[in-house]
Amino acid sequence: xxxxLQSLRQSGLRGVRFNSSSSSNPAQNPQVxxxxxxxxxxxxxxxxxxxxxxxxxxxxxxxxxxGYREPLVYNAKVAGSLLRQVYQAEKLAFPTSLSTWxxxxxxxxxxxxxxxxxxxxxxxxxxxxxxxxxxxAYGIFSIGEIIGRRNLVGYNLKE
Numbered sequence: 001x002x003x004x005l006q007s008l009r010q011s012g013l014r015g016v017r018f019n020s021s022s023s024s025n026p027a028q029n030p031q032v033x034x035x036x037x038x039x040x041x042x043x044x045x046x047x048x049x050x051x052x053x054x055x056x057x058x059x060x061x062x063x064x065x066x067g068y069r070e071p072l073v074y075n076a077k078v079a080g081s082l083l084r085q086v087y088q089a090e091k092l093a094f095p096t097s098l099s100t101w102x103x104x105x106x107x108x109x110x111x112x113x114x115x116x117x118x119x120x121x122x123x124x125x126x127x128x129x130x131x132x133x134x135x136x137a138y139g140i141f142s143i144g145e146i147i148g149r150r151n152l153v154g155y156n157l158k159e
Contacts, residue, residue: 111117121127
């Protein structure tokens with residue numbers, strides 16, 4: 001390999017890199033500057049609309065969070081970014097029609113309501129996957145309950 005590279009260099013053939021854009025700083029490019037300005041304007045308009053919609057309630061919630069506000073916002077952005085990356089990497093997509101949802105749930109109900117499917121599941125060993133999926137669904141439900149109650153165990157009753 002080394003001898004091939006040496007012979008290419010001696011013959012005057014060199015690799016040439018072709019850039020798709022100029023080598024100047026992209027921040028100095030007027031198109032980039034215009035795109036950044038447009039993005040900043042859109043951000044300002046969006047944040048103004050959110051403030052208008054949230055109104056004083058949003059301000060009160062923000063003030064109530066105090067020092068926790070910044071870490072919460074940061075962690076929410078990190079979680080959103082991670083979920084977006086997983087969504088793109090797994091090439092996930094929401095069903096585009098109601099019939100797709102209906103067909104999927106009808107298939108699940110059809111399988112779960114027949115004893116033959118359960119017997120086959122126990123025979124071929126896929127019961128573990130079904131159990132894990134059920135445990136995940138129960139966990140998500142439980143987290144929703146905890147959030148809804150605003151308490152880990154039970155409800156806060158005022159006597």
